[in-house]
Structure formats: structure tokens, C-alpha cells
Amino acid sequence: MEDKILLAHGSGGKLSHDLVKDYLLGPLRNPLLEAMDDSATFELFGRIAFTTDSYVVTPLFFPGGDIGKLAVCGTVNDLSMAGAVPKYLSLSLIIEEGFPLLKLNKIIDSIQKTAEEARVVIVAGDTKVVNRGCADKLFINTAGIGVIPKGITISAATAKVGDSVILSGPIGDHGIALLSQREGLAFETTLASDCAPLNTLVGDMLTVSHKINCLRDPTRGGLASTLNELAGQSRVGIAIEEEKIPVNEPVRAACELLGFDPLYVANEGKLVGVVASGDAEKIIDSMKKNRYGSSAAVIGAVVADHPGKVVMKTRLGTTRIVDMLTGELLPRIC
Amino acid sequence: MEDKILLAHGSGGKLSHDLVKDYLLGPLRNPLLEAMDDSATFELFGRIAFTTDSYVVTPLFFPGGDIGKLAVCGTVNDLSMAGAVPKYLSLSLIIEEGFPLLKLNKIIDSIQKTAEEARVVIVAGDTKVVNRGCADKLFINTAGIGVIPKGITISAATAKVGDSVILSGPIGDHGIALLSQREGLAFETTLASDCAPLNTLVGDMLTVSHKINCLRDPTRGGLASTLNELAGQSRVGIAIEEEKIPVNEPVRAACELLGFDPLYVANEGKLVGVVASGDAEKIIDSMKKNRYGSSAAVIGAVVADHPGKVVMKTRLGTTRIVDMLTGELLPRIC
Numbered sequence: 001m002e003d004k005i006l007l008a009h010g011s012g013g014k015l016s017h018d019l020v021k022d023y024l025l026g027p028l029r030n031p032l033l034e035a036m037d038d039s040a041t042f043e044l045f046g047r048i049a050f051t052t053d054s055y056v057v058t059p060l061f062f063p064g065g066d067i068g069k070l071a072v073c074g075t076v077n078d079l080s081m082a083g084a085v086p087k088y089l090s091l092s093l094i095i096e097e098g099f100p101l102l103k104l105n106k107i108i109d110s111i112q113k114t115a116e117e118a119r120v121v122i123v124a125g126d127t128k129v130v131n132r133g134c135a136d137k138l139f140i141n142t143a144g145i146g147v148i149p150k151g152i153t154i155s156a157a158t159a160k161v162g163d164s165v166i167l168s169g170p171i172g173d174h175g176i177a178l179l180s181q182r183e184g185l186a187f188e189t190t191l192a193s194d195c196a197p198l199n200t201l202v203g204d205m206l207t208v209s210h211k212i213n214c215l216r217d218p219t220r221g222g223l224a225s226t227l228n229e230l231a232g233q234s235r236v237g238i239a240i241e242e243e244k245i246p247v248n249e250p251v252r253a254a255c256e257l258l259g260f261d262p263l264y265v266a267n268e269g270k271l272v273g274v275v276a277s278g279d280a281e282k283i284i285d286s287m288k289k290n291r292y293g294s295s296a297a298v299i300g301a302v303v304a305d306h307p308g309k310v311v312m313k314t315r316l317g318t319t320r321i322v323d324m325l326t327g328e329l330l331p332r333i334c
Numbered sequence: 335m336e337d338k339i340l341l342a343h344g345s346g347g348k349l350s351h352d353l354v355k356d357y358l359l360g361p362l363r364n365p366l367l368e369a370m371d372d373s374a375t376f377e378l379f380g381r382i383a384f385t386t387d388s389y390v391v392t393p394l395f396f397p398g399g400d401i402g403k404l405a406v407c408g409t410v411n412d413l414s415m416a417g418a419v420p421k422y423l424s425l426s427l428i429i430e431e432g433f434p435l436l437k438l439n440k441i442i443d444s445i446q447k448t449a450e451e452a453r454v455v456i457v458a459g460d461t462k463v464v465n466r467g468c469a470d471k472l473f474i475n476t477a478g479i480g481v482i483p484k485g486i487t488i489s490a491a492t493a494k495v496g497d498s499v500i501l502s503g504p505i506g507d508h509g510i511a512l513l514s515q516r517e518g519l520a521f522e523t524t525l526a527s528d529c530a531p532l533n534t535l536v537g538d539m540l541t542v543s544h545k546i547n548c549l550r551d552p553t554r555g556g557l558a559s560t561l562n563e564l565a566g567q568s569r570v571g572i573a574i575e576e577e578k579i580p581v582n583e584p585v586r587a588a589c590e591l592l593g594f595d596p597l598y599v600a601n602e603g604k605l606v607g608v609v610a611s612g613d614a615e616k617i618i619d620s621m622k623k624n625r626y627g628s629s630a631a632v633i634g635a636v637v638a639d640h641p642g643k644v645v646m647k648t649r650l651g652t653t654r655i656v657d658m659l660t661g662e663l664l665p666r667i668c
Contacts, residue, residue, distance in 0.1 A: 006662075012554025012600070013659025017563075036567060037489050038550060039383035039416040041482060049373035052424035052477055053460045056469075082373040090386035090477050094428070124477075126387045130666060134390075134470035143386055143424050143458075143477030148375060155371050216372060220346025229351075233370060266346070325347025328340075332464060 005099040010129030023104055024125060027112045028091075032123040040123035042088065044147065049084035051075060052143040058332045060107065060137060062181045064173075064192030065268075067140055068110035070334060073197045073268060074219070075144040076118045080202040081215040081271065083154040084146030089115065090124040092141040097132045107138070118197035120144070151210055158213040159234035163302040164280035166273045168201065168293045169194070170246040171223050175265035175330055176254045191250040196269030201292045208286040211276035218272055219334055221325045224263040226272055227310045228324040234274075238310045240300030240322070263312075264325045266333045274302060339433040344463030357438055358459060361446045362425075366457040374457035376422065378481065383418035385409060386477040392666045394441065394471060396515045398507075398526030399602075401474055402444035404668060407531045407602060408553070409478040410452045414536040415549040415605065417488040418480030423449065424458040426475040431466045441472070452531035454478070485544055492547040493568035497636040498614035500607045502535060502627045503528070504580040505557050509599035509664055510588045525584040530603030535624045542620040545610035552606055553668055555659045558597040560606055561644045562658040568608075572644045574634030574656070597646075598659045600667045608636060 008015040025034060032040045055071045065073075072089065079086040091111065095104070115122055173194040180191060198217065205212060214234070218226035223245070231238045247255075247262045255262050269292060275283050280298055287293030305311075310322040342349040359368060366374045389405045399407075406423065413420040425445065429438070449456055507528040514525060532551065539546060548568070552560035557579070565572045581589075581596045589596050603626060609617050614632055621627030639645075644656040 007665045008660075008662040010554075010665065011659055011662040012556075013559050013598075013661070014657075015660070015662075016555070017658065035489060035491065036563075037416060037491075038412040039385040039418060039478075039480070041381055041383050041416055041418075043380065044378045044382045045380070046377065047375055048378045048479075049375050050422060050424065050479060051373040051458050052426045052475065054426040054428050054462050054475055056428060056462045056464050078372040082371060082375055084373060084375075088384060090384065092386045092388040092475050092477075094388050094390060094473055124385050128388050128390045128666075130390050130470060133467075134666075135473070136464060136468035139428055139469070139473065141386065141388055141426050141475035141477075143426075143475075144373075145382075145384060145479070146373070155369060157369065157371075220344075221350070222346075225347050229370075264347075323348075324351065325345055326342075326349070327347070328342040328345040328349075331341045331344065332462075332468075 003101050005095045005097060005129055007097050007129055010127060019127060023108060027108045028122045030121050047148040049079045049082040049146040049148055051078040054139060054141040055334060056139050056332050057334050059181050062193055063177050065195035066107055066110050067138060068107035069114045070195055070268060071140040071142045072111055072114040072118060073195050074334060075142040076120060076197045076199055077217045079144050079146035080199045081217055082148060083152040083206060084148045086118060086120045086144055086146040086199050088123045088145045089120050090143045091122045092126040094128050094130060094135055094139040096135045096137050097129055099137055118199055154212055154215050156214050156216060156230050156233040159230055159236050159274040159302045160213060161236055161302050161304045162277055163213060163274045164277040164298045165238060165240060165300040166275060166280060166284060167297060167299045168271045168287060169295045170248045171267055171270060172247060172251040172262040172265035174268040175333055176251045178333055179330060194267055194269035196292050198271055198292055201287060201290045204286045204290050205283050208282045209279040211279045212273055214274035216272050218267050218270060220266050222264040222266055224322045225325045230274060231310050232308050235307050237303040237306040238300060239303045241313045242315050244297055244299045246295050260329060263322060264329055337435050339429050339431060339463055341431050341463055344461060353461060357442060361442045362456045364455050381482040383413045383416040383480040383482055385412040388473060388475040389668060390473050390666050391668050393515050396527055397511050399529035400441055400444050401472060402441035403448045404529055404602060405474040405476045406445055406448040406452060407529050408668060409476040410454060410531040410533055411551045413478050413480035414533045415551055416482060417486040417540060418482045420452060420454045420478055420480040420533050422457045422479045423454050424477045425456045426460040428462045428464060428469055428473040430469045430471050431463055433471055452533055488546055488549050490548050490550060490564050490567040493564055493570050493608040493636045494547060495570055495636050495638045496611055497547060497608045498611040498632045499572060499574060499634040500609060500614060500618060501631060501633045502605045502621060503629045504582045505601055505604060506581060506585040506596040506599035508602040509667055510585045512667055513664060528601055528603035530626050532605055532626055535621060535626045538620045538624050539617050542616045543613040545613045546607055548608035550606050552601050552604055554600050556598040556600055558656045559659045564608060565644050566642050569641050571637040571640040572634060573637045575647045576649050578631055578633040580629050594663060597656060598663055
């Protein structure tokens with residue numbers, strides 16, 4: 001087999017089958033995928049969560065992860081934000097002609113490793129190849145199915161006045177780690193992306209309380225955009241305090257240098273929760289025991305004032321409106 | 335709003351929300367999508383089919399369809415080939431910066447129209463924008479979930495010696511229709527792609543018989559590659575007769591001109607079935623009543639000889655091995 005992707009790898013013929021056999025079925029091996037039918041089939045009973053995301057991140061490899069890890073974590077996290085236990089993922093690749101098979105191999109290995117950590121199985125797949133110059137190296141789509149345990153209803157529309165707003169850890173790591181890898185923008189920092197599967201963190205939270213009304217991972221658009229979505233969909237106000245929002249020092253330094261606000265920088269391993277205030281403490285305690293929530297904190301509250309808007313008390317003691325991201329900070333961050 | 339896609343439409347911020355609200359939620363309107371949560375949630379009970387495909391077809395608009403119609407039909411058909419009733423689809427767009435919003439609008443309308451015909455609902459979505467030159471206009475991914483009625487087991491691995499091989503209609507229309515649209519290759523023909531949702535056709539077949547062992551839609555790689563997959567996965571031989579395989583005259587003419595074999599040209603609205611021979615006639619009768627199966631026919635049989643191989647009796651009375659596609663006839667056919 002050639003050491004680069006050829007157009008014929010996307011033909012649906014012999015080379016397509018060889019590619020799937022040698023580079024996908026091998027590392028991702030499981031009975032559902034190996035059936036090689038047009039659909040995977042399995043039994044499901046109850047309330048289901050279903051989501052999809054395409055990943056176009058550049059560069060493909062970055063400190064703390066790669067497009068493969070991101071593609072599994074992103075979809076696992078979207079399922080987790082519905083309170084679901086992620087179960088089955090699909091994996092669809094759009095590959096540029098000439099892409100090195102060695103890199104594909106590394107990315108598929110990373111997908112499998114992350115899927116194992118998140119306890120999900122890749123059960124369905126697709127591979128397309130486009131001519132050189134018609135795509136930038138590799139795009140990945142994953143869709144996912146999870147099962148929502150009985151008694152759990154989590155939605156962006158169910159935040160209630162009086163609820164506490166919690167954040168699982170420092171913001172901006174993913175965006176700044178990526179930026180540091182991009183051509184001509186190398187900082188002297190060892191900052192890594194926070195890219196991580198959050199299903200165990202959500203599982204730990206739900207073990208101690210079912211009074212979790214909203215969960216969302218603040219990816220593109222950052223914490224600010226996510227809080228605005230929650231405020232808008234629940235028609236409530238959200239008040240946060242700047243000094244309670246953790247930001248790692250390299251992120252703060254990079255943001256100051258570049259004029260970025262960390263509130264708008266993407267995260268790939270953090271979650272925002274809106275929970276009954278009486279349960280906030282025990283939820284935070286449960287999060288702190290999980291490796292992905294060790295610096296969880298209450299950062300604010302849901303308020304009756306200014307419905308649909310997010311207001312922040314700054315370090316200086318003033319308050320300001322925190323709007324949704326306008327424009328685009330960092331294209332192709334995920 | 336600008337009349338072209340901007341990078342900021344993929345930011346996760348304000349313009350992303352405007353794009354989703356104005357161009358996606360409007361036409362695709364349904365309560366599950368409108369919840370705008372990270373995952374769609376719904377109840378499912380029983381045996382499920384789950385599949386995904388990315389679509390990179392060029393040109394985006396072609397006689398008989400467009401990338402939107404194709405993206406719905408392709409996934410609906412993959413679910414149907416498991417005997418499932420397609421229910422829920424996800425929709426993920428990778429858009430090149432500068433793509434005209436008017437064209438996006440047309441494609442989303444086509445998606446909605448096709449989804450209505452196939453009785454599926456788009457419940458989850460994602461939109462990414464990449465810089466100009468980093469993707470070719472628009473790529474679409476759909477994933478789908480269907481429910482398999484009790485008592486139905488259809489798989490590429492269950493063809494049995496003695497079974498009849500059936501084909502729902504003439505082959506090669508999609509591939510040749512696309513080719514005719516590509517730059518510099520205009521034929522004098524009105525040939526349209528056969529792109530169609532086949533769920534009602536499969537439903538009609540299953541109404542008259544459950545002795546349908548395999549179903550597959552011969553897309554990339556054509557009828558020849560699909561029959562080879564069935565022979566390989568079921569470890570049986572397949573014997574077909576050339577004169578029983580319908581080919582529309584413009585397809586035959588184009589193939590002769592270009593030196594193509596219609597057996598390898600892609601279809602997007604045809605299916606191959608392997609069924610108990612005793613039920614073949616009534617299955618064919620049920621197909622002929624459906625608009626997408628009006629020229630259904632038995633084209634061959636499953637045999638004990640040459641397991642894993644497909645052999646064709648030609649019009650001249652000779653026999654030849656029909657191999658899987660090698661190389662690539664027409665890149666980006668779907």
C-alpha cells in the first residue's frame with residue numbers, strides 16, 4: 001500500500017476496502033463495526049441523546065491532543081451535557097489526497113485511546129477522499145448516541161432564578177494552546193489544551209445530585225458565549241464574578257499580549273453547570289475528586305434582573321455586561 | 335446579514351447563532367432541533383440502526399438533485415438497507431468562507447424537502463467555516479438513527495446459496511449524470527441522477543416478505559463492488575446475467591464513449607437485494623408498484639461455486655469474473 005492517501009482510497013472499491021481494513025477496523029476493532037454493514041445495529045431502551053460535530057481544527061496535532069482526541073471528546077461531551085452516558089459514536093473522515101497514512105494512523109490510534117477512556121465504541125464510519133487542494137488535510141465528523149438515566153432532565157432552557165453557576169476549571173487553555181502552535185505565534189509556554197472527555201465528571205456530579213438544571217461545555221465562543229446561550233434560552237439573568245473565574249497564568253499572559261479576553265477563548269475540557277444552590281457545595285465537592293474538575297468553583301448565580309443578559313462584577317468592583325462573541329477570534333479552533 | 339459566509343459564521347458567537355436561526359432552524363423547524371441543546375433527546379425502544387456518511391460531491395447541484403438531497407437520501411438509504419425505518423438525522427456543515435448564502439438556502443430547502451419525503455426529522459446539527467481555499471465550497475455530513483421492526487435481520491453476511499439476487503432498476507444514472515455536469519464533459523442527454531430515498535421501497539418489500547437476507551445500495555464502486563461485498567461477507571458465490579441488468583440508453587452510450595463499465599458507475603437510488611428465491615416474485619411485484627422500483631428484476635442467484643466471487647454470464651454467452659472496482663472512475667461522486 002502507498003504511504004499517502006490516493007483518490008482511489010475513496011472510490012468505494014478495492015483500495016477503499018483495504019484502507020478500512022488496514023487503518024480503521026484494526027485499531028478500532030469491535031464486533032459492531034466489523035459487521036461492515038451499511039448501518040450498525042444494536043438495542044436501545046429509554047431516553048436517548050443524539051448529537052454531531054465536525055472537526056476542522058488546525059494544526060491537526062497540538063499540545064494536549066490532536067484532531068482525533070478532539071473529535072471523540074467533543075461529541076462525548078455534548079452527550080454528557082444532556083446528562084447522558086455516551087455509548088456509540090460514528091466516525092466520518094474527509095481526507096485530502098496525499099495525506100500521509102502514518103499521520104492517519106496516529107490520529108486513529110488517538111481516537112481509539114480516547115474512546116476507551118470515555119468508554120464509547122466507534123460503531124459506524126465513512127471515508128471520503130477529495131482532490132489535493134480541495135480540503136485542508138483532514139476533517140473529521142463524529143455523531144454520538146448516549147442513554148439518559150431515568151429522572152434526569154438537563155437543558156439549556158431550565159436555569160432557575162436562585163440557581164448557582166459553576167465552572168469546572170480554568171478557562172482558555174485550548175484556544176491559547178492552539179494559537180501557540182500556529183505559524184509565527186510561538187509563546188514561551190508549555191500550555192496544553194484541556195481537551196478531555198467529561199462523561200465521568202458529569203457522572204460524579206449526578207451521583208450526588210439530580211438538581212443539575214443546565215450543563216454546557218464552553219467551546220467555540222468561550223465561557224461568555226455559553227453563559228449568554230443559557231441566559232437566553234432560560235430567559236433569566238446571569239451574574240458572575242471575575243475573581244472567581246480561574247485563568248491559568250500562561251493564558252492570562254498570552255491574552256494580555258494579544259488583547260484577547262479569556263472569557264471568549266475556547267475550552268475543550270471544561271463545563272458550566274447551573275445547579276440548585278442548596279446542592280452546589282456537594283456537587284463542587286464531587287467534581288473536585290475527579291481529575292477533570294479539580295478546581296471546580298461557583299462563579300455566579302442566576303438572577304431575576306436583566307433576563308437574557310450576563311453581567312460580571314469585575315476585579316475593580318465595577319459591573320459590566322458580558323456579551324456573546326462578535327466576530328471571530330481564532331478560526332478553526334475545533 | 336452579509337450575502338456570503340464569513341469566518342465569523344463559524345465562531346460559536348453571535349453570527350453563528352444568527353446563521354443557525356435564520357438559515358437552518360427556519361426551514362428545518364421542529365421541536366427537537368429548536369431546543370438548541372448540545373444533544374437532541376428522544377425516546378427509543380428496541381433494535382436500532384445507526385449510520386453516517388459525509389458528502390463531498392461536485393458539482394453541488396446536478397440534474398436530479400444536489401448535495402442536500404444526496405446527504406439525506408444517502409443516510410436514509412443506509413438505514414433502510416438494515417431494514418430500519420429511518421427516524422432522526424443529524425446535519426453537519428463544513429462551509430468554505432465566501433460561500434453564497436443563497437446557495438446555502440437552496441441546499442437547506444432541498445434537505446428539508448427530501449427529509450419530508452423520507453419522513454425523517456433533522457434533530458441535531460453543527461456548522462463549521464474554514465478559510466477560503468481550505469475546503470471546496472461545502473461538505474455535508476449526516477448521521478441517522480432508524481428503528482428496526484421486530485423479526486427483521488438483514489445483513490451483508492446472511493446471503494444463502496439458492497437465494498435470488500434482485501436489482502431495483504437501471505444502473506449508472508447518478509455517476510453519468512454527474513459526469514455530464516462536470517467541466518468539459520457535456521453530453522447531449524437529459525439524464526438525471528437517480529438520487530432518491532428508498533425507505534418506502536424497502537417498507538413495501540418487507541410488507542410482503544421477511545425472507546430478505548441482504549440489502550445494499552450500490553453507490554460508490556457501483557453494482558460490481560456491492561455484489562463483491564455481499565459475496566465476500568457472506569462467503570458465497572454470486573452469479574448474475576448481463577442481459578437482465580437494465581441500463582438506460584444515455585448511460586450505455588456515455589459508458590461506451592468513455593470506456594466505462596456501467597457495473598462500476600455509482601447509483602444513489604437503487605438497491606440490490608438477496609432474497610429467498612420462493613419469495614422473489616412477490617417481492618419484485620411489490621417493488622414494481624413503488625415509483626423507485628418500477629423496473630425491479632431478478633438479475634442472478636447466490637451459488638455454492640466460487641465463494642467470495644461474482645461471475646457474470648455476458649450477452650455473448652461467455653462468463654467472466656466481475657471484480658471489485660480497482661482505481662477510481664469518478665472522484666467525488668457522492
